[in-house]
Amino acid sequence: MNNQSNNQYRKLDEVSTQYRKFSKGQYIEHTQFNEFLDFFEDHDRLSRIMLQGVGIVCGLKPNLIYKNGLLSNMQLSQGAAVTTDGDLLTLKDAGKAGEDLYVSDLRTIDLQNKDYTHFKKYDDFKAQYPAFKKDDGSQIELWELIPVQEAGSGTQPIGNLPDPEDKYLLLYLESYEKEVKPCRGVDCDNHGVQQIRNLKILAATKSGIDHILEKDRIRPHALFVKDILEAEKQERVIIERLLLEQGAEAQFDTSHLKDLYLRAMEKSGYGASVFKKINTISQFIGLPAVDHVEFTSLLKQVLQQNTGFQYAYDVLKDLSDTCSEIIRVLPKSFTIGFPDLESFPKHVMLGKLGSDIQLDKYRHRFYNSPVLDDDKETLQVKVLLNRFAQQVQNFKYPELQEGEGIKITPSRKSGPLGRKAIPFYYQITPEFLKVWNFSKAARRLSGENLAYDTSLLSSAGHIQNPVGFNIDKNTFYNIEGHQGMSRDEAYGQLKELRDRHQLGFDIMLLSFGELRDNKDLFKAYFNEYVGKHPGLEHKRGVGRGGTFVMIYEHNGRETGIIADFSIPYICCTPKIDAGLSLPASVICAEAAPIPFTVLPVGGMVKAVVDSEKTGVVLIDGKYFFDPRELDESLHGQLIAFTVNGKPTGCTIKVTAQPDIEVKVDYVFYPEGNSSATTVVMLVSGENFKNYTYHWDFLDNGSFVTLSPDDEGRLKYTLYDVNPARIPTIKVKIEGSGCTQEVSVRDWYKELTQLSLPVAEICSDSEAIPFNVSPAGGIVEASAGGGVKFENGKYTFNPKLIDKSLHGQLITFTVNGQATNCSIKVMTKPQVKIDVTKVDYPGNGSSSTTVHFLVSEPGFKNYSYSWDFLENGNFTTIPPDGDGNLIYTLTNLDKTGIPVIKVKVSNGNCIQEIIIGNTWYNPPAAPSVVINSIGFPSGNCCEGTVQNKVSAFVESDERTIYLSANELFELKGWASGANDFDYSWFQTYSNNDEKLSLSESNKPTVVVSNLSAGIYEFQFMAIDIATGAFDTKRVKVSIVR
Incomplete structure (x- = not known):
């Protein structure tokens, strides 16, 4: 039903589930007819929020318009929104039919936008919307924006709105029932309870909008977290850097490769930013966080192994790819299955005024029903977050087991990670398969993913042996299980698989060391090959039409595979008749030896020169060219070589080392x-x-x-x-x-400089920073202990300076060198000013003379500026040697006694004193109390003695300071009867302001919406039995 007694503002607190059909001639009670209306209204509202959604559908975008630098109006575009109570909100104007018929509740929605040119303070005393109420019952600060045609005497131009660009806009449906007078007579047809629905455009402060959001359980979303949509990418590992950093002649081993990957992973903090982003999104969705510390420890263990360290880098790249998939779907994941009805039942947030942020967290989006998109995006985000957690939990570099070997699994070169084959370093479980590919999991086909481990996958042939079936859509081959194998075994298995399935890629072996018996074209020297093929990159496999490169290292008699790379083309292995080659055609005279590549193997290499020092040397059975073994007379000449006496096209030039x-x-x-x-x-x-x-x-x-x-x-x-x-x-x-x-090195000579922001400072001021050059210089003061070094910076704290040094010039040094930096500390005045006496007007005089006493030590050292009339005009008047000062005011308005302000100055140090207007308290005039009244014979009241009623108030004169109070209480009581009616009301103000009273018919009321001024309130107590009454007045001075 909609006639709730506790929450009338929300229609769907209780939902009507039935109604009655009416019979001919039936007498219908109002409850029966209202039940009929309630049923259809409730289900109309439920249809909106459950089958369509809640929030802003379209439009309703504010735009601040300035003219001549001043805000002239706020323009709001037409749009539509749905509250969580099912209200459909659109902007409306008075329609032409309403104007012609003088019917004010006829409206039109045929408008593109609406201009709001005025504003006023908004008091929701009629609807009492809970979202606007603080814990103490008071209302948050709100302003109502008003179109020009509705502006009245109580409104102001919008240009006067304080800090408009720091305000937050609300679309609010003010809903309440209008009270009507009781029905009298026989015709009550027109006396129904009127349901008021006023659409308001309200502006709130930052604290106010945050208070409203405390109850909004729909709006919080990870999308509004700062930088949440920034892409996460793992830094590439470029093998050519080894040659660039250490030279083409350097000897490399496993540790050099491992260090490249370690540096890339350490630079990203082992994926710290990815984990932070994922855990932030998980928190919003209600999923547990993923432990980054434990995962990092596991990665470091893998990096300590001689093989498999590349897979530690791979899993971080996988996690970055999963994070990227989540970020791509996140902006669409605003589906709400059952919206929280209390989140925004009568309002919609429109965002911050003047903000051009695309994703404004203070603007409601449209949270659509699952019937519109089957909740697909939101569900996909949850599945991807679970996949991230499964990747972290199931990452494990497996040791090679008996019977297992190399496998080639078709995959994809690009696209989402879930569409690729599952890497073999993940331990596959049923839970893992359910989250790897969202599309397959949704169709219950998670067993049809491709992977190295097929034990839990479908038994279908195209899943168990995918390379034996059509793989046109697969442009990449995962090659796994070879790392840790011997060189010959790995090459043999991989070549057999490639040839058997006729797969389009080549295989290459690279050695860190020399190749003593290089009779095979599939083997090459690492440095030489990387120099010629800089596109080498670890992909955990190879693309169709590429070359898969395995790196092996000699470990005694063993030659184990320790890493793999690929290039996107079939590499050009040298022909049999290549003869001879060197990795460079020009070499420096002081360079290290470089190896010859000789065909046929074992051929004899000679230089075609007329000298005993030819540069050709034999080291461990392999030919090298050593430029240091070449005669200096041959520097700058082109040197040719022969193999077994036959000329070759191999040449080299040796150049002298620069000496600059x-x-x-x-x-x-x-x-x-x-x-x-x-x-x-x-x-x-x-x-x-x-x-x-x-x-x-x-x-x-x-x-x-x-x-x-x-x-x-x-x-x-x-x-x-x-x-x-x-x-x-x-x-x-x-x-x-x-x-x-x-x-x-050491070419820059430091200059000594020092400065402070000010040359004079008050003794109670906070510390101020030094600007020191050189950085790290030691700052010392000529006197006092005001210099402090904290958090890596020097500061000067005047509170640490002894009072005896106040007013003296303090200088400073840096590293013992004098600087032109200095400062004076001035004593902060701490005097007391009392009104000792007031001579009030008398005998026709209009003068009021006030006697002041200034005290506390040192008061003579300061200057005094007085504002006696509270008009902002200060007059400098010093007290005499004893601290006395007398000032006369004339023609004082007793209803507007001024607050006296005093500024006590010592240089830039100022003490401000405010003397409230309670200093004016003239003696009260004598009053007469009537204790009894006698009535003449024959009067209606003859023989009846009325009780004496007395009213009392807590205080008949009060001063309230705005800086400390936002509201205050008025308390009254009465004696002389058993049962009273009470009332409070405002009788006077000197500024035409009307303050708000919480309930006027209670002995104690709360006064709010305070404004500076003089006010009078009257308290009345009436004996209900006799009508006898008494009143009391309270004078309240509200000062800033």
Whole structure:
């Protein structure tokens, strides 16, 4: 039913489930007819919220319009919204039919937008909407926005609305029943209870809107968390960096590869940001958090193994992909199966005024019913969150077991993770399969995923042996189970599988060490191969038409596979008649030896030169070219080679090592507000102009190519240089294949500077920061103990300065060097001012003379400014030597006695004193009390003696300070009878303001909506039996 006694504002608190059909000639009671209306209204509302949804359907977007820099109106676009009580809200205007017929409740919704030009304070005393009520029963602060045609005398232009861009907009349906007078006479047909529905546009403060949101259990959503939609990507591991960082001739092993992956994972904090984002979303949805600490520990264990460390990186990439899938679906997951009816039953939030944020957490979205989308997106987010948890829980790098070997599983190169084959490092369980692929799980086909472990999958042939069936849609092959195998076994198994199933990829083996017996084209030297094929990347398999590369390492007699990579093309293995090759055609004279690739294996290599020092050396049975073993007279010449006496196309040139000096010639330091530091470099050495110079001025690994002028000078400007971290300037000097590296350190000389924000400070002020240069410099004061070093910064705290030093100039040093920084600490006045006497007007005089006494030590040292009339005009008047001061006011308005304000100053230190208007308290005039009344004979009251009724109030004069109170109470009582009627009402104000009384017919009432001024209230007590009464008045002064 809709006639609830406790929550009349909400129609669906109780729902009508039946109604009566009426018979011909039947007498219908009002309850029966209302039951009929209630049934259809309730089910109309339920149809909206259960079958369609709640929130903002469309439109209702506010726009602040300014003219000449001033806010002229707030324009709200037409739209539609549904509350959780089933109210359908749209903007309306008075329709033409309503205007013609003078019927005010006829409205039109045919409008594009509506302009609101005025506002007024809003008091919801009629509807008493609980969402607007604080715990103490008072209302949050609200303003009603009003169109120009409805603006009245109590409204103000919207330009006067305080801080409009810090307000939050509400669409509110003010709902209540209008009280009517009791029905008199025989015709009561027109005396039904009127149901009032007024649509209001309200503005609230930040604290007010947050109070309303406390009961809103629909709006909280992970989408409104800051940066929640930012993509999460795992940093790529680029193998070529090994050669770039350590050189093509460096010897590498497993630890170097492992370090590349370790650095990439540490840089992301082992996926810390991904876990934080997932746990934040899980919290909103009600799912448990995933333990990142335990997972990180597991990853570190895997990284300690000689094989499988790449899979620790893979699982982090998988988790990032799952997070990306969640983020992609999250904005659509606003389906609510059964909306909470108390969340926003009579209001809808429209967002922050002036905000252009697309996802405003203070604006309701449309939370649609599952009937519109089957709750698909919300369910998918939950499934993906569960998949993330299962990935973390089920990650395990398995040891190779007897009978298991390499498997090739068709997969996909791109697309969502759930559409790819399940990696073999996940322990597959029924729970894991249910969340891997949302689409298959929804169709109960989770057993038709592809994976290395098929024990829990469908027994169908295309699932158990997928490479034997049509794999046109699969552009990638997962290759798993080979890491940890011996080189020959892994190659043999993989090649047999590839050939048997006729799969389109090539296989390559790379060795960290030399290849003594390289008779096979599928083996290559790691450094050489990476240099020629920089696209190597670990994919846990290979794409169709690519090359799968396995890295092996010699461990005694064993040659185990420790890592794998792939390139997206069939690699070009050398032909049999290649003869001879070197990894470079130009080499520096001081470079390390580089290996020859010789065909046929065992062929003899010789240089075609006329010298005993040819550069060709034999190390452990393999030919190398060592430029240090070449005669210097051959530097710069092209050297050719033969194999077994036959000429080859292999040549090399050896160039001399540069010998260039680089130093800082001069430094231009920042001046004024500039942050620029210009350094002048000086380059010298033989033929210095013939080289290329790569400079890293910021010591961050980023090089720029710049050439010095003819005199060897080069200028470069750095900005915001931190003296505590001066970068080392690095130079790479290249020429003809040779590189010289130079580092320049300690080129920046620190300058000493110190400053404070102010030159004078009050003794009770908070600490202020020093601006210190150089950073880390030690700051000391010439006197006092006001300098403190906290949280890595120096501050000056005036509270620590002894009073004896107040007014003196305190100077400071940095690292023992004098600076021009100084400050004075001024004593904060702490005086007391009392009104000792008031001479009130008398004998026709209009003058009121006030006697003040200023006390407390040191009061003579300060200046005094007085505002006697509370008009903002201050007059400087000092007290005499004893602290006395007399001031005369004339023609005082007794209903508006001013508050006296005093500013006591000592330099910039100011004490403000307020003397409330209670200082004016003239003697009361004598009063006469009538104890009894006698009535003449024959009067109606003859022989009846009325009781004496006396009214009392708690205080007949009060002062209320707005800074400490938002409301106050008026208390009264009476004696002389057993049963009273009480009433409170406001009788006077000096500012035409009407304050709000909670209930006027109670002995104690609460007064709210306070405004500064003088007010009078009357309390009346009436003896119900006799009608005798008494009254009392209370004067209240409300000051700021």
